[in-house]
Amino acid sequence: MTRLTVALRRYPHTEPLLDGTVKVPGCELDLPEVEPIHRAFAPMVREQRYDVSELAVATLLQAVEADVPIAALPVVLHGNFHHRSISVWGGDGQLRPQDLRGRRVGVRAYSQTTGLWVRGVLSDTYGVRAQDVTWVTTEGAHVDGAPEPPNVEHTSAKLVDALREGDVSAVVMGARSADHVDGLVPLIGDWKDQQERFLDHHGWVPINHLAVVRKDLLRSEPGLVRALYQGLCAGIDAARPVEPSGSTRELVVRHGMSDTLLATLQTAIRYAREQELIASDLDAADLFADFNRYVGRI
Template identity: 25%
Template sequence: MRKVPLTVAVKDYDRTKAIFSGLAPIEGCDVVPLAVDAEECFHRAIKFQEFDVSELSLSSYMVTVSRGENAYIGIPAFVSRVFRHSGIYIRTDRGINKPEDLRGRTVGVPEYQITANVWIRGMLKDDFGIKPDEIHWRRGGIEQPGRDERSPIKLPPGIDLQQVPDDKTLSGMLENGEIDAMMTARTPSCFDQGVPNVGRLYPDFKTVEQDYFRRTGFFPIMHLIGIRKILVEQYPWLPVSVYKAFLAAKNIAIRELNDIGQLMATLPWAIDHYNETRRVMGEDFWPYGLKENLKTLEAFARYHHEQGLSVRKVAPEELFAPSTLDLSKI
């Protein structure tokens, strides 16, 4: 049987490298792997459907699913997960010492809909009772001016979201004191450069995030893998083949973390960090599959709908090709 040509666009994480090397082949496919930065993947996939298989933002994908406009169908391979307490940056001269101090403040976001900020707003509401309409939101590029939402959104009444001036960046505005805080997946340059009066809300974010995991069981999902729906209709076996390959690639990466004979990561004490992670989060600390992530996905779907991003509450199983829902233990 002739193999199906398949373009696969994903960032070259350790957990996807075996897709690029061929150690984790996609059965029945002739793969053309493309190492593309995540934000570029999202833009090109959502706007133009350029890739057969693509890394997708969980939030932007859920927006399209809720509207019945998704050109991709997901598989439960979560190639990016990050705790986000570390992503809240503040002016340290504004009396912001705890999350509750964010009420009434002006906070910059690169996009209102990005997955990281959905998780942060959800955490602020669940843990501290802070609602999105209690903050003044300002949207713009972190380091380059002019960023807007990648998918159009219509927010509930009472949400104060305004675009920053076209010549301004959020990092510059935080540095100059034009905003009080910033929520972002990427570290702003003003923080990296040690600008006075710029810091994190949670300087000891690792301790806070480990406590969050112990309390909630959530390891926040950022990105998943999607396949163009038109291809799945043509090749119904494709989702399982793609899922199995990404699962195998992730398992290869996890095994390599435990290789003390030759360090695969360029960190002298990587094995100690690996063992600490297992103690805190368990052996399967980066699970794929719907069942293993159901509570996390249910929480995200609730946050997404409460924040007005999805037009209806999406059930987690709607996000994925049905054939992939019970394959996590392959």
């Protein structure tokens, strides 16, 4: 019996695999508790600590460019709209998205995927390029040696404190986290309308996290990886409601190769290039080349 170390957050669609409801034939799973899940990303890309891991899209793109020996699986574990993921203090209505030019904005790490999507929205919708803002961060990239543009600064202060004290004009933070901080309000006041327009225009919800696997395991045990992939797929299928509600999770969480998956990731690649997170002109389909080569043949 082969043992695999799998680092995944507990979502409704991963719970069947993690609690053993869905079995992986010939395999037992070691399931380290990693909370929040982004703490698994650096160990995965720096030392391949896990056999299979959840991984943020921006980290994946930087890892591919750095030839890190991991491969993406076509399994979307998490995603969201990010028009509500940038906040200001107090909500006096004086600061608009286009007013961020020349200002300082806090974000946990410049390579954070939420930040990637927020900067994409600011650029595509409001004409504010990543280079127009000074990005104040508390962490570096998960991928060793990943470059940062010159308009990135580091601070030891908590970003909410920096915002409260006026050292930054806005902070990038997931909506759930922002909801727990009194005083934070969305920079984009009509964020709901903007989300609807984004979905109407693109036809997809931004992806934050995919599943990835160590390349050596994929090449040496493709049948085992396919069995695990099928287990992830079964969990996603089991979590789908009988009557679709149109929730964001239903729209974004998916498995298998599709034009929607590739279009979403191609936009993420464009943003990563524009924001100087990567220098290579990657192709979304190439992210799954190893998956298709080894698992697709079985």
